[in-house]
Amino acid sequence: MRSTRHIDALANILKRGSVVTRGDGTMAEPEFLSYGSDRTREVRPEFHTLVFPADTDEVAAVVRYCVSNRLPLVPSGGRTGLSGGAVAAENEIVLSLKKLNRVLGYDPLLPALSVQAGVTTAEVQQKAREHGHFLPIDLAASGSSQIGGNIATNAGGTRVIRYGMIREWVLGLTVVTGAGEILRFPGNVLKNNTGIDLKQLFIGSEGTLGIVTEATLRLAEPPGQASGALFALTDFTRVTNFLAWLRDQRVRPLAFEYFDRTALKIVCAHLSLPAPFDRFFDHYVFLEWDLEELALDPMLEKIERAVEEGIVVDARFAETSAQADAFWKYREGISESLSLSYTVHKNDISAPIPALGELREKVQAILDSGQGRAPVFFGHIGDGNLHLNVLKADAPEPDMLPVASAESDADFFAYCRTFDRQLYGLLRDLGGSISAEHGIGTLKRDFLSFSRSPEEIEAMRRLKALFDPAGILNPGKVFRAGP
Numbered sequence: 001m002r003s004t005r006h007i008d009a010l011a012n013i014l015k016r017g018s019v020v021t022r023g024d025g026t027m028a029e030p031e032f033l034s035y036g037s038d039r040t041r042e043v044r045p046e047f048h049t050l051v052f053p054a055d056t057d058e059v060a061a062v063v064r065y066c067v068s069n070r071l072p073l074v075p076s077g078g079r080t081g082l083s084g085g086a087v088a089a090e091n092e093i094v095l096s097l098k099k100l101n102r103v104l105g106y107d108p109l110l111p112a113l114s115v116q117a118g119v120t121t122a123e124v125q126q127k128a129r130e131h132g133h134f135l136p137i138d139l140a141a142s143g144s145s146q147i148g149g150n151i152a153t154n155a156g157g158t159r160v161i162r163y164g165m166i167r168e169w170v171l172g173l174t175v176v177t178g179a180g181e182i183l184r185f186p187g188n189v190l191k192n193n194t195g196i197d198l199k200q201l202f203i204g205s206e207g208t209l210g211i212v213t214e215a216t217l218r219l220a221e222p223p224g225q226a227s228g229a230l231f232a233l234t235d236f237t238r239v240t241n242f243l244a245w246l247r248d249q250r251v252r253p254l255a256f257e258y259f260d261r262t263a264l265k266i267v268c269a270h271l272s273l274p275a276p277f278d279r280f281f282d283h284y285v286f287l288e289w290d291l292e293e294l295a296l297d298p299m300l301e302k303i304e305r306a307v308e309e310g311i312v313v314d315a316r317f318a319e320t321s322a323q324a325d326a327f328w329k330y331r332e333g334i335s336e337s338l339s340l341s342y343t344v345h346k347n348d349i350s351a352p353i354p355a356l357g358e359l360r361e362k363v364q365a366i367l368d369s370g371q372g373r374a375p376v377f378f379g380h381i382g383d384g385n386l387h388l389n390v391l392k393a394d395a396p397e398p399d400m401l402p403v404a405s406a407e408s409d410a411d412f413f414a415y416c417r418t419f420d421r422q423l424y425g426l427l428r429d430l431g432g433s434i435s436a437e438h439g440i441g442t443l444k445r446d447f448l449s450f451s452r453s454p455e456e457i458e459a460m461r462r463l464k465a466l467f468d469p470a471g472i473l474n475p476g477k478v479f480r481a482g483p
């Protein structure tokens with residue numbers, strides 16, 4: 001959208017906010033384009049108008065103007081998404097929530113914190129801590145992601161095994177629908193059984209039904225001091241057996257994260273980290289638990305038994321919080337280390353935990369049938385969630401790093417599209433999901449039917465038509481625009 005008439009009208013609507021157009025000298029080109037991008041690189045941004053409303057009323061006024069003039073809009077949060085959901089590739093207007101950055105209030109009795117949508121996840125975590133509470137949503141992207149974006153994607157993270165996804169923590173919400181109506185779902189009471197809980201429709205809808213402008217988040221009691229341990233295992237089925245065993249032993253994980261040998265080798269090489277054990281094993285688990293629930297000595301006794309029973313082969317316990325942070329680095333550094341070291345195709349999938357072993361074997365068999373594509377598995381396995389990355393590289397020899405294959409990127413990604421269909425077919429058969437956390441966006445919209453029935457997709461389309469009758473809000477995300 002480049003029309004001066006529309007740009008002037010938008011500038012007139014935004015009394016406290018602002019309009020920036022591409023090349024108007026306000027921002028350098030890369031910064032401008034970053035507002036219509038996310039962390040995916042498959043779809044390139046292409047847009048000319050960027051608006052920064054400053055409050056809910058201004059968001060609503062922009063949406064109403066866009067409805068009247070049939071101008072498509074893309075909501076833009078912290079742009080850390082991994083599904084292409086925040087990418088403006090069709091000359092849409094990009095609506096950034098960056099100026100909605102105020103903490104609105106704190107209720108010590110619920111307890112709950114009310115914030116505007118553009119406050120970052122890390123700022124909300126910090127505010128919660130200042131009040132002696134805890135926001136249980138934590139992602140490696142927390143420093144940049146915004147609460148509005150977290151809600152729009154129903155973000156999870158490393159604590160889902162204990163606290164669930166953000167959906168569980170949203171008490172109240174203000175949204176501007178695609179029709180420009182402001183809906184306020186109050187967050188001042190814990191109990192409110194008055195018909196359909198409409199706010200839940202907007203959580204996880206990836207900005208296709210409405211724009212989140214404010215939220216009230218319930219806060220948790222902070223866990224006690226956490227301790228961490230790293231475990232080496234030889235057999236993938238033992239990883240899920242280990243979780244079952246811990247549950248039997250009344251251990252309540254705060255985090256139960258998995259990574260394989262290749263992931264660890266690459267993260268150690270990329271971040272120059274020392275290997276955690278004196279040799280490399282095929283599988284690793286990082287466990288975090290609350291020392292107030294289970295002290296170190298009884299935990300050590302339990303783990304001795306786990307070693308005797310052959311469930312885990314070796315274990316290292318963090319003796320200081322610095323060491324626990326170092327253990328986290330092995331897990332949290334993986335995604336970036338893979339992306340910066342190789343050409344990577346990413347998938348974020350889930351399946352019932354007992355089916356993960358079969359899934360992994362079948363994926364391995366598919367990839368073994370072709371040369372030069374190595375799988376790396378890691379993720380929030382305690383939630384049944386694996387980040388399956390395929391590297392454009394030959395399967396590594398034991399104790400070697402994978403070597404990039406000679407295949408062209410174009411051929412590699414063409415192959416990955418075929419691979420995805422096979423993977424999603426497996427997930428459908430096993431009762432899993434093609435997107436555990438990252439959402440559908442544009443990258444997975446043609447595969448939605450692998451996880452949702454035709455009746456569900458039709459119901460989603462009807463909801464879209466109800467809240468966004470002109471089809472201006474994030475068109476082409478989750479499913480293709482049009483009937």
Ligand SMILES: Cc1cc2nc3c(=O)[nH]c(=O)nc-3n(C[C@H](O)[C@H](O)[C@H](O)COP(=O)(O)OP(=O)(O)OC[C@H]3O[C@@H](n4cnc5c(N)ncnc54)[C@H](O)[C@@H]3O)c2cc1C
Binds near residue numbers: 074079085138150477
């Ligand atoms: C290193 C890294 C680690 C990550 N780890 C996790 C993880 O553990 N768990 C997890 O769930 N995700 C994870 N993610 C993905 C991402 O961080 C989350 O999806 C996050 O919630 C996106 O928030 P954002 O503000 O960056 O949203 P954006 O990327 O800006 O937008 C995401 C989607 O939400 C829409 N949107 C944004 N703001 C609003 C709003 N206010 N109202 C309506 N729609 C809006 C956009 O249009 C887009 O469709 C990770 C990403 C990275 C880069």
